[in-house]
Amino acid sequence: MYHATSARLFGICLHYSGNRAEAEEVLQEVYIMTWLKASRFDPQLASGMTWLATMARNKAIDRRRARRPHDPLETITELSTQDSIPDSLEREQEGSQLDRCLETLEEAQQRYIRVAFFEGYSYAELAERHGIALGTMKSWIRRGLLRLRLCLGL
Structure with a gap:
């Protein structure tokens, strides 16, 4: 699964995080979430790639919001x-x-x-x-x- 999806998901993570190191961390978290939430995946609702891409986007956005500078x-x-x-x-x-x-x-x-x-x-x-x-x-x-x-x- 990693080889089939990592390039596209990394691109999504990089786009939303704006930082290569952080995008790599987010991507790793996405794969961990995928493993933990695999039972929640419903192929009737979306394709596997759509599900993964949505998790990657949301995780990267959440991470960016958490690190917003205050100054x-x-x-x-x-x-x-x-x-x-x-x-x-x-x-x-x-x-x-x-x-x-x-x-x-x-x-x-x-x-x-x-x-x-x-x-x-x-x-x-x-x-x-x-x-x-x-x-x-x-x-x-x-x-x-x-x-x-x-x-x-x-």
């Missing part, structure tokens, strides 16, 4: 020492393009996408928080992401 100056210092100038400029340009594309979306879609992907909230948390059906929230975000992909040329 904004500490975050700025950490970020400034990590990036080289060319990397920083490239990220800034990509961020500007993403911001421009986000501005083309409806206000609610912008807000939900920002909160889901930049603050790490799950679709279920967003739906509950805003009193919207989960399926509706997923559809709104999905449509917004499709429009973003077109705008970004992906």
Whole structure:
């Protein structure tokens, strides 16, 4: 199972944790959770890969939330020492393009996408928080992401 799934799951962990060492730890925890919760898996509800990917995403988000720095100056210092100038400029340009594309979306879609992907909230948390059906929230975000992909040329 590890050989068949580890590359994809590691990519998910890395995306949400932003740190290679932490992504490796999260991935290890996902496999432990898989072993402990295997009896809960229902192939009627989702494929095995979907189940694993969801656990990886949620675990990485939980880990990131737990390590959020409390001091904004500490975050700025950490970020400034990590990036080289060319990397920083490239990220800034990509961020500007993403911001421009986000501005083309409806206000609610912008807000939900920002909160889901930049603050790490799950679709279920967003739906509950805003009193919207989960399926509706997923559809709104999905449509917004499709429009973003077109705008970004992906």
